[in-house]
Amino acid sequence: METNDLTIAQFQRHISEKYEKVDRQRGPAKTFLWFIEEVGELATALNGTDKANLEEEFADVVAWLCTLANITEVDLAAAIQKKYLGEKPPEGHK
Amino acid sequence: METNDLTIAQFQRHISEKYEKVDRQRGPAKTFLWFIEEVGELATALNGTDKANLEEEFADVVAWLCTLANITEVDLAAAIQKKYLGEKPPEGHK
Numbered sequence: 055m056e057t058n059d060l061t062i063a064q065f066q067r068h069i070s071e072k073y074e075k076v077d078r079q080r081g082p083a084k085t086f087l088w089f090i091e092e093v094g095e096l097a098t099a100l101n102g103t104d105k106a107n108l109e110e111e112f113a114d115v116v117a118w119l120c121t122l123a124n125i126t127e128v129d130l131a132a133a134i135q136k137k138y139l140g141e142k143p144p145e146g147h148k
Numbered sequence: 149m150e151t152n153d154l155t156i157a158q159f160q161r162h163i164s165e166k167y168e169k170v171d172r173q174r175g176p177a178k179t180f181l182w183f184i185e186e187v188g189e190l191a192t193a194l195n196g197t198d199k200a201n202l203e204e205e206f207a208d209v210v211a212w213l214c215t216l217a218n219i220t221e222v223d224l225a226a227a228i229q230k231k232y233l234g235e236k237p238p239e240g241h242k
Contacts, residue, residue, distance in 0.1 A: 058155060058157040058225060059155060060155055060156050060157070060225050060228065060229060060233070061152060061153060061154055061155050061156070062154050062155070062156055062159065062210075063152040063154070065156065065228060065232070068232070068233070069232075072237070072240075073240060076240060082194055083194075086191065086194060090187075093184075093187060096216075097180065100176055100177075100180060100216075100220065108220060108222060109222050109223075109226070109227035109230065109231075110227065110230075110231050112213070112216075112217055112222050112224055112227050113224075113227040113228045113230070113231035113232060114231065115213060116156075116210075116213065116224065116228055117228070117231075117232055119206070119209060119210065119213075122190075122194075122206075123206055126194065126202060128202060128203050128206050129203075130206055130207075130210065131152060131154050132203070133203035133204065133206050133207040134154065134159060134207045134210055134211070135154060136203065136204075136207070137203075137204050137207035137208070137211075138159070138162070138163075138207060138211055139154070139162070143166070146166075146167060146170060
C-alpha cells in the first residue's frame with residue numbers, strides 16, 4: 055500500500071489486530087499513562103534536533119491514541135469526520 | 149467521501165489548508181500547550197460517560213497532533229508507515 059493511501063480506519067484496525075487484546079486487559083486508565091509517556095517523549099523530541107526521532111514519537115502518539123480509541127469503542131475516522139469535515143467545522147484553532 | 153476512506157495524509161493536509169498559517173505563527177511550543185489542553189479534555193471525557201463528547205475529544209487530539217506535525221514538517225502517514233507498518237514493527241505495546 056502507498057503511504058498516502060493509509061486510511062485512519064485501516065491504521066486503527068491494524069493497532070487493534072496487533073495489540074488490542076493486551077491493551078484491553080490493561081484498561082483505559084493505565085493505557086492513558088502509556089499514552090502520556092509517549093506524549094512526553096514527543097515533547098522531548100520537539101525540543102531536540104533529531105528529525106527521525108521526532109517522526110517516531112509522532113507515530114507512537116498516534117498508535118497509542120488508536121489503542122485508547124479501540125478500548126473505549128471510539129471510531130476515530132467517524133469522530134474526525136463529524137467534528138472537522140462536517141457542516142460546521144471549527145472556525146479556527148485558537 | 150466515505151468516512152472509512154479518509155486517509156491520514158488527507159486529514160493532515162486538510163488541517164494544514166484550514167489552520168496552518170495561524171498555527172505556524174504561534175510556533176511549536178505554544179501549539180503544544182493547546183495540544184495538551186485537548187489531551188486534558190480527553191482525560192476528562194475518559195472519566196465521564198458522554199460518548200459524543202469522548203468522540204469529539206479524540207478528534208480534537210488528532211487535529212492538534214496534525215497541526216503540530218504540519219508546523220514541524222512531519223509527514224504523519226510516512227512516520228506511521230515507517231514505525232508500525234515496516235519490516236520491524238514494535239512487538240507489542242508494553
